[in-house]
Amino acid sequence: MDYVIEMLNIRKEFPGIVANDNITLQLKPGEIHALLGENGAGKSTLMNVLFGLYQPEKGEIKVKGKPVRITDPNIANDLGIGMVHQHFMLVDRFTVTENIILGKETTKGGKIDIKKAEKEVREISERYGLAVDPQAKISDISVGMQQRVEILKTLYRGAEILIFDEPTAVLTPQEIKELIQIMKTLIQEGKSIILITHKLKEIMEVCDRVTVIRKGVGIGTVNVTETNPNELASLMVGREVTFKTDKTDSKPQEQVLEIHDLNVKDSRGLGVVNNLNLNVRAGEIVGIAGVDGNGQSELIEAITGLRKSESGSIKLNGKEIVNMSPRKVTETGVGHIPQDRHKHGLVLDFPIGENMVLQTYYKAPFSKKGVLNFKEIYSKAKKLIKEFDVRTPSEYTLARALSGGNQQKAIIGREIDRNPDLLIAAQPTRGLDVGAIEYIHKRLIEQRDQGKAVLLISFELDEIMNVSDRIAVIYEGEIVAVVDPKQTTEQELGLLMAGSKRKEAGGENHV
Amino acid sequence: MSNRMKNIVVPLVAVLLGVLVGTIIMVATGYNAGSAFIALWNGAFGEIYYTGEVVRQVTPYILAGLAVAFAFRTGLFNIGVEGQLIVGWLAAVWVGVAFELPKFIHLPLAVLAAAAAGAMWAFIPGLLKAKFKVHEVIVTIMMNYVALHVTNYIIRTVLSEKSDRTEMIAESASLRSPFLEGLTDYSRLHWGILIALACVFIMWFLLEKTSKGYELRAVGFNQHASEYAGMSVSKNIILSMVISGAFAGLAGAMEALGTFGYAAIKGGFTGVGFDGIAVALLGGNGPIGIIFAALLFGSLKVGALNMPLEAGVPNELVDIIIALIVFFVAASYMIRIFIDRISKKGVK
Numbered sequence: 001m002d003y004v005i006e007m008l009n010i011r012k013e014f015p016g017i018v019a020n021d022n023i024t025l026q027l028k029p030g031e032i033h034a035l036l037g038e039n040g041a042g043k044s045t046l047m048n049v050l051f052g053l054y055q056p057e058k059g060e061i062k063v064k065g066k067p068v069r070i071t072d073p074n075i076a077n078d079l080g081i082g083m084v085h086q087h088f089m090l091v092d093r094f095t096v097t098e099n100i101i102l103g104k105e106t107t108k109g110g111k112i113d114i115k116k117a118e119k120e121v122r123e124i125s126e127r128y129g130l131a132v133d134p135q136a137k138i139s140d141i142s143v144g145m146q147q148r149v150e151i152l153k154t155l156y157r158g159a160e161i162l163i164f165d166e167p168t169a170v171l172t173p174q175e176i177k178e179l180i181q182i183m184k185t186l187i188q189e190g191k192s193i194i195l196i197t198h199k200l201k202e203i204m205e206v207c208d209r210v211t212v213i214r215k216g217v218g219i220g221t222v223n224v225t226e227t228n229p230n231e232l233a234s235l236m237v238g239r240e241v242t243f244k245t246d247k248t249d250s251k252p253q254e255q256v257l258e259i260h261d262l263n264v265k266d267s268r269g270l271g272v273v274n275n276l277n278l279n280v281r282a283g284e285i286v287g288i289a290g291v292d293g294n295g296q297s298e299l300i301e302a303i304t305g306l307r308k309s310e311s312g313s314i315k316l317n318g319k320e321i322v323n324m325s326p327r328k329v330t331e332t333g334v335g336h337i338p339q340d341r342h343k344h345g346l347v348l349d350f351p352i353g354e355n356m357v358l359q360t361y362y363k364a365p366f367s368k369k370g371v372l373n374f375k376e377i378y379s380k381a382k383k384l385i386k387e388f389d390v391r392t393p394s395e396y397t398l399a400r401a402l403s404g405g406n407q408q409k410a411i412i413g414r415e416i417d418r419n420p421d422l423l424i425a426a427q428p429t430r431g432l433d434v435g436a437i438e439y440i441h442k443r444l445i446e447q448r449d450q451g452k453a454v455l456l457i458s459f460e461l462d463e464i465m466n467v468s469d470r471i472a473v474i475y476e477g478e479i480v481a482v483v484d485p486k487q488t489t490e491q492e493l494g495l496l497m498a499g500s501k502r503k504e505a506g507g508e509n510h511v
Numbered sequence: 512m513s514n515r516m517k518n519i520v521v522p523l524v525a526v527l528l529g530v531l532v533g534t535i536i537m538v539a540t541g542y543n544a545g546s547a548f549i550a551l552w553n554g555a556f557g558e559i560y561y562t563g564e565v566v567r568q569v570t571p572y573i574l575a576g577l578a579v580a581f582a583f584r585t586g587l588f589n590i591g592v593e594g595q596l597i598v599g600w601l602a603a604v605w606v607g608v609a610f611e612l613p614k615f616i617h618l619p620l621a622v623l624a625a626a627a628a629g630a631m632w633a634f635i636p637g638l639l640k641a642k643f644k645v646h647e648v649i650v651t652i653m654m655n656y657v658a659l660h661v662t663n664y665i666i667r668t669v670l671s672e673k674s675d676r677t678e679m680i681a682e683s684a685s686l687r688s689p690f691l692e693g694l695t696d697y698s699r700l701h702w703g704i705l706i707a708l709a710c711v712f713i714m715w716f717l718l719e720k721t722s723k724g725y726e727l728r729a730v731g732f733n734q735h736a737s738e739y740a741g742m743s744v745s746k747n748i749i750l751s752m753v754i755s756g757a758f759a760g761l762a763g764a765m766e767a768l769g770t771f772g773y774a775a776i777k778g779g780f781t782g783v784g785f786d787g788i789a790v791a792l793l794g795g796n797g798p799i800g801i802i803f804a805a806l807l808f809g810s811l812k813v814g815a816l817n818m819p820l821e822a823g824v825p826n827e828l829v830d831i832i833i834a835l836i837v838f839f840v841a842a843s844y845m846i847r848i849f850i851d852r853i854s855k856k857g858v859k
Contacts, residue, residue, distance in 0.1 A: 325741065326738060326739060327742075328741075329741075330741050343733075343735045343736065344739040345736065346733075347728075347729050347732045347736050347737070348732070348733065349733075350732065354725070359740045359741055361725050361726075362722045362726075366722075370721050371720055371721050372720055372722055
């Protein structure tokens, strides 16, 4: 048996587009096989074909050498194919065990035998080193743990082949490390894995082979040992990609953002931003490095007026903006690329064109005496779509229908076009592929070069190191150190982010 | 099939299925379905008088449907249209009996009073929702009962002397039209239909063409993004309820100033407000859809009155058919899948 799964020359069409064209993917037993491609390249479509959610127009699927027809996910399950979805399919109020047995309950006299199920779950969990508490409620456990529950779910159903759909997108660096360990254990126990991703680092670290698809077309399969990130990136994007962001030294000018002794409480009433001090000048990018949950979100919300500040001052160009309404803050000259583009950045059920005027719809020329001027709105949208390379069938397409990268480009276009003095970019490249990341970094630097102040918040150290001119490290709601990216290392930053060296850095609190 | 086509075909199929199952029920219970439907048709369109009555019935249906749809389009469920309609009715009658003014002042004043009363009645749940996150469905349902009993009390003690109805409104506040009545063989058709159609236009224009409507729709779809973009979510929730309530109040004005000309003690709800939910649902919450849905329900309601007379079939059967139509619209997912299957086969 050479391959456990063979997808040969798969073609899948949707009305108007060919999502997969002539893609071949062959999975060897006991390997981690990466499926690499940009957002919208057709990775998910291909996996949905394998999982029985879509029927291919052409091509053949073989499992362990035998041709099969997978017409629904139950058949995929029976064939030993399990999928760990990017967006977890869990019932929040159920326990881990209840979630795992859902749809496959073991019953005793009509009653669910939860004790037996718990024992089984515990056994599997121990065998693969998952360390999941079978009795915990989903709502009480971390995202990383929830993902393990998803993995357990597939194992409980007897999966031999596991498909991971962008598993690291939602994880912290520490959780990513643990996940990689789990994947290696799975392989040792005889499972095979398909890893859908666009993160080259992960591929180089754990995968054996990579199949690359670009714009729906299969580009080929390569051995990881015989390639490098640069080659993979250009295979994926179809052109050369630079990883080092080119930029000249910053020429910081006058202070744009001055935050002094800011205190903010979170929704539970706990102080999460504590006497924070931070300055950003025109013509520089200040990166905020920190582990998720150290007050970054609340800090941005306080600056943009979405959350009340308890005390302290936030000045924009010398003007006090603390506790102003979001609209006032926006009008004073703040642009904001929000962390969660679906929740805050876009009205997904509006056409992309109408999303382009989300903050400016009430102003001339988009609105005159309270009546919208759609001609102006859509011509603006058209211009931005072109300028920021937003790939969409038209400006009338619903924002929901765009891929993540294109949604993000649309938001960035909208925010930059308003010409704000301060641009706040929160996790601007989260979940995006290298092509889009490169593009977004370029745009941020371009803003800096035009004399704007840019505040970048990211959990990706690479991004912080690459793009920032200064790095402010946040820990428990305080800026504990400000360092020069050229003179620091990931190790030093990692230590600072974990709260060590706090005392030494204390004296430099005032940026 | 395009989405647009589907949005038209799905309600049509729902109506057909409703009629079909209604027929089965009639046959199963031993009635002659054929003659029942002929009687239904004759009762709605057989004579010009009936047609006039249909249009009269359609008028408050359109407005009630608009009220439900407007709230729905902005993310709210206004189940309180019935209550807002009742207070609108009372307010219109109140102004109608209390003043003696020239028609061009009196009539608009009475109409506006109804809109204002409905708006005020809807303002309360809107405020509670915006400020304290109290779910509007609960509050609006409760407000229906409050409206029913408060208006009954006012009719009995303030607007009459322990009588069960008010006086007739002054001629100067009436929507009645001898011209339209004459045209339709003395039906109760009145000028209100023009107000209803104007409101259809207003709803469309407000939601689709104005910056306020843009805001309302944005808040309806995504409160977080709206807040991020600088819109006031609570103000928009309240405004949406107020506008919705104003439409409902106008529906009440149609009954007060057009159909009846007085307000009477009610033992129960008029049902028009609740039917408005069905109208909005069948009409896909769009202005044009609402006109057609109101037309359908209006003709069913009026035509049903002829069924016992002409075919000996109880008119409650029409209520069953309406309920079935609503059921099939609500279950439209089923129909959509069915259509998808058929059109796929057609392509192959």
